[in-house]
Amino acid sequence: MTLHSGWLSPTGQTRQATRHTALGAATPAGPLQSRSGILPGTYDGQYRVGGLWMSGNAGTMTAVVFHGRAVIQGTTTQGAYPVSLDADITVTFADGDAQHGRIDLLALRVYDDAYDGSGRTEAVVEIVQGTPAAAPVAPTTPDLALPLFRVSVPAGTSAGTGGIPWTTSTTDLRTTLVSAGGILPVYNNATVVGSYPGQYQDNDNSGFLQRWNGTEWVRYPKALGGIAPTGTVTTGSYTGQYRDSSLGVLQRWNGSAWQSAITPPPFASSLDSGYTTSTTYTAALTESAVTALTLAFTAPTTGAVLLHFGARMLTQSSTTATAFMAPQVTQGGTVVLSANDEYCVSHGGTVYSSASTVWRLGALTPGTSYTATAMHRSSDAAVTCWFDNIFMRVEPAN
Template identity: 35%
Template sequence: MTIRTVWHAPTGQTPEDTRLATSALLTPVGALTSRGGVLPGGLELKGLGAFQCQIMPGRAVVQTGDRQGAYLVVVTEDETVTLAPSSPDGSRKDRIVLAIEDNPYDASGAARAVIKVIQGVTAVTGPQEPAAPPNTLPLFTVTVARNAGHIDWATAVENRRYPTAALGGIVPTGGFNGWYKGQYRDSGDRLERWTGGPNGVWETYPRPQAWRPWTPTWTVASGTNPVPGNWTHDCWYVQHGLTVHFTFRVVFGSTTNFQSSTTNWRFGLPVASTARHTHGIGFAELHHVAVPTPLPAKPSDRGVGRMRITGANWFEIELSSGLARGAAPGIGIIDAAFPWAWTNGDHIVGSGTYEAATSA
């Protein structure tokens, strides 16, 4: 039959039917194949004697041929494994594997899962791991040193297990392609999502937000709003969830009209805030360029301002330092005349962080 079900027909369900149908619950790597591997945390190795060890309980999936299916294996108690003694002719590498023996497919005369040792070839230098037979899942590679009276289980064992998970589960490893769009894996330091399609790739999830440019509005608390004119601005922001980071730089130009209002300047935020945590979202440098005319000439000056959110959609800048040239400017929010009479070329540079009203 080409269409199979399990626990459905009153008679005639075969082991192959069961394997193929229940593999629908496993992580797929093909139309009829599943990702083999060890369920995380299982089948650990523990040294037992000179050339003996134990494979501890755990669960695994051994994927065989497409039509033979995936075998679900459970080791319920410690399994003792014995390796051959060392040789005076050199060292070797032995593989410990979980093997499927199934007589209809391999003429083994058996129907079982078994933990086996695949003994490597002895070599004076550079012994190689033996190839793993079909229908096996690698567990460990053990180096048996030349003329050794025992195996140093703390240093001679190399882990060859690789993890798997149920369908939709997050596989805790990298180094393999996904099978369907929306599949996830934990590559060690980040969560990744498979994009799907023949040219699919793993992308960091959630996808990192890009920095975006924004143009701040410029208003006053009351009175006539300033006119930016030919000011230049270089302002960027990025939002992660409810957190917004931004940079702010404006340089006033020759046609900038500061107006005569001496009420607080307000600069628009890139996205609306909750208007909480408002007292200090960042700091800005205030730069006043030298004014050579009319006489008497005025030198350049600098100060530092604290950015404060005073409304959901804007921030104000409160002078929080003395001026570089030692003047005593007083305390207040910057405006057209404070901490100096602003002019062409003056600029403000700063950065801040605040809580957005809605998540990105």
């Protein structure tokens, strides 16, 4: 077994080492740096990453680290160190502390005496032992090292007590990288920001190909005018872009915020009954807490709306009088449509009866705000007309 590291040995580099370390992997992290990570791939193509996997030996304190290839980025001046482990190796973790558990870190590490003064010039698979504690934390990853696995070592653990419980004690920390311009298969690094607009990654969690737009990862393809699926777009890219929200509501980006693309028809109602004896249309009803039932709406692009309105009415102690209800539409202080009997709903009788109708109102100014007010009257000043369950609704019309 040889752990190869390209352009590191002071005594020269063999052709075999050159073959092992000519990886061509340099996912950019800046103009003169790349990400550290492991080259993806498995022999059968079923998994994203197979290299430098760790498998614990049941009942022991040992584990097997499988062969694989990686790149470890140093400082800007150091450059990136390609590393290749060409055969599986066994690593041994120290027995657990008698009182407290600890967390160890398995890492792939490069020592370069020219930069770190360590007196060593080599690449190693290394266990960084944590400190036992009641609430243990993982040790800090050393400089020029790539974390592979985090291993929890319970108190009192040893080969004689059954070893490390491998199925519950390890956390995979490996991350991926590919050559510049390649599509990165995401593995433990989905939230890492992109390096340049136009960079791509395949997000295993979402199952989508994503493109870095300079600010965030955006699902691709994202055709101009297309509706972005739920969870793929946080900030709109242009005014007029649409997305499907997590609540199943179609939204439109207005340049600064997402707004509902389909506005429900405005609706207003009152269940507080009241009466009037006025023979001219009035908004006020006696014994009702609602001073005036109003409904604000914005004229659509067609300049026309359908006014839906109605009420439950009766004429007290009279079968000859009539109760009338109709909306009045205003724009600011200007009456656009006055309440009148031509398009009202009406009822005469001593028993409550519900009536409703629809009226088309056109010649409105698109995008302008209007107000509809429910108006009421009696045909006879001597007859009290009651109104209940009053409602108004406005929807766009052709």
